Amino acid sequence: GAGVSQSPSNKVTEKGKDVELRCDPISGHTALYWYRQSLGQGLEFLIYFQGNSAPDKSGLPSDRFSAERTGGSVSTLTIQRTQQEDSAVYLCASSSPGNYNEQFFGPGTRLTVL
């Protein structure tokens, strides 16, 4: 597609429920990143996928967070047993091969945990 797309745009869930957030990167982009943005804060790195290599999970805040990327394209970020502190905007970005610095962001998913 023309840009990075994410779904849903908004998600309200109850504490303790699991949620799945989806990211569809720009066609041809081999690198995909997930970031979290809390209110009034900058972006916090969560996880990075590059082609078929093992993902860099160094930013995941707890084992309740996981992500997968199927077929080198679409990615799903899963948060299990959601907590109120998980409320944030979750942003996905992608970059073209060899140009990982210039990351193009999707519009984000705003997650609210009640």
Add this chain to the structure above:
Amino acid sequence: GQQLNQSPQSMFIQEGEDVSMNCTSSSIFNTWLWYKQDPGEGPVLLIALYKAGELTSNGRLTAQFGITRKDSFLNISASIPSDVGIYFCAGHYSGAGSYQLTFGKGTKLSVIP
């Protein structure tokens, strides 16, 4: 981990004024980037800087990669209402073996017509 200090946190300026914001880091970066985020949208890349001392312009925007590799600034000349938004600096250090960007906390710009 690496920390980025971005200032000012917010600015209120009159339309037509010039704006300056900057970021400093506790350690060096190989790349500095500046993004703008509008409400409800993801950040959009404005300028990317790859060499210490590099000065790059994009229309009314000018950004510089500090010579120490620990700082960068962004200037906006002759501000207009559509410049309103949150501006983020971001840095990357290739020696860390990771491709994540480290972001500042943003400068919220308000332009008074």
